[in-house]
Amino acid sequence: MTQASEHVTAVPRSTGGVQSVQRALDLVEIVAAGGGQMAIGEIAAGSDIPLPTIHRLLKTLIERGYMRQLPNRRYALGYRLVPLGIAAGATVGANAQSVLAGLVDQLGESANLAVLSGDHAEYVAQVPSRHSMRMFTEVGRRVELHCTGVGKALLAQLDSAQVQAIVRRVGMPAYTPHTITDEVALGASLAAVRERGFSIDQEEQELGVRCVAVPIPTGTASWMAISVSGPLGRMTDEVVDRAVPLLRQAAATLAADLTGSLNSNR
CATH class of the missing domain: 3.30.450.40 (GAF domain)
Incomplete structure (x- = not known):
């Protein structure tokens, strides 16, 4: 049998706020939805952000520990997210x-x-x-x-x-x-x-x-x-x-x- 979903209608993204912050969070969410690691092409395909901008945002996220670049050049969620998740869960x-x-x-x-x-x-x-x-x-x-x-x-x-x-x-x-x-x-x-x-x-x-x-x-x-x-x-x-x-x-x-x-x- 198929699995039904409760209240799955997506909420439209806010058009307010700081665009660079929204875009950075978009990338984190895209990688998370993709199983925790993705190639740059897959990330780009899942967003409407220009590729040069994606590179700059990923570089910043890596520097802050919210993203990692693996030896195979794929991008993965960073371990800095772990304590944040624990704190939020509490x-x-x-x-x-x-x-x-x-x-x-x-x-x-x-x-x-x-x-x-x-x-x-x-x-x-x-x-x-x-x-x-x-x-x-x-x-x-x-x-x-x-x-x-x-x-x-x-x-x-x-x-x-x-x-x-x-x-x-x-x-x-x-x-x-x-x-x-x-x-x-x-x-x-x-x-x-x-x-x-x-x-x-x-x-x-x-x-x-x-x-x-x-x-x-x-x-x-x-x-x-x-x-x-x-x-x-x-x-x-x-x-x-x-x-x-x-x-x-x-x-x-x-x-x-x-x-x-x-x-x-x-």
Whole structure:
């Protein structure tokens, strides 16, 4: 069977910021997506950056340790990225993967952890279902807030002015006939999320996919949400009813873990 993907629509690149920084990060991401090492021609084929510029950017990345040039002239990710990844991973809690794995064991569907990243939700951890047909989300992928389970759980933690500002910056594109594309309707949906304590993505981002998510009460500016997602045929009302208390328990565990990590680092 083919493997389904949860919320895989790519987020357009920002046209703002510093172009040279964006291009350098593009090269790092291209090499990472290519398995961690690539030839210069492969890197060039994966980008729209002129070859002389690629050479200059790679030279700078090598000097800083974020890229390496191998004896066979291929380029590989540098080891300077390792401590950065460890430090970034620590911000989502040391036990995040085990908590997500526990949800998969109990519910049979993929479990995801996401944070608010600018005007989008970004997946920072996932444990996939063991079904051959399952939802798979690439860690690091950013998705829309208005039409995903984790996105609405994140938006529900913000006040109305913050939600309105985000929506007006990025819009509310329709991905399926079920996507909320109206600010008033989104406001009503978020009010319901705040009242019941969880959000539902009912084929709003991708047809045939259902997701239930809850916010993680971190008590900090790091807004987070945890979710379980799967094909509509398996994510029945009964599964959702079972998932909600388990997600709340998982969210409380992660919140306590993050609070303990913050306190120990002070």
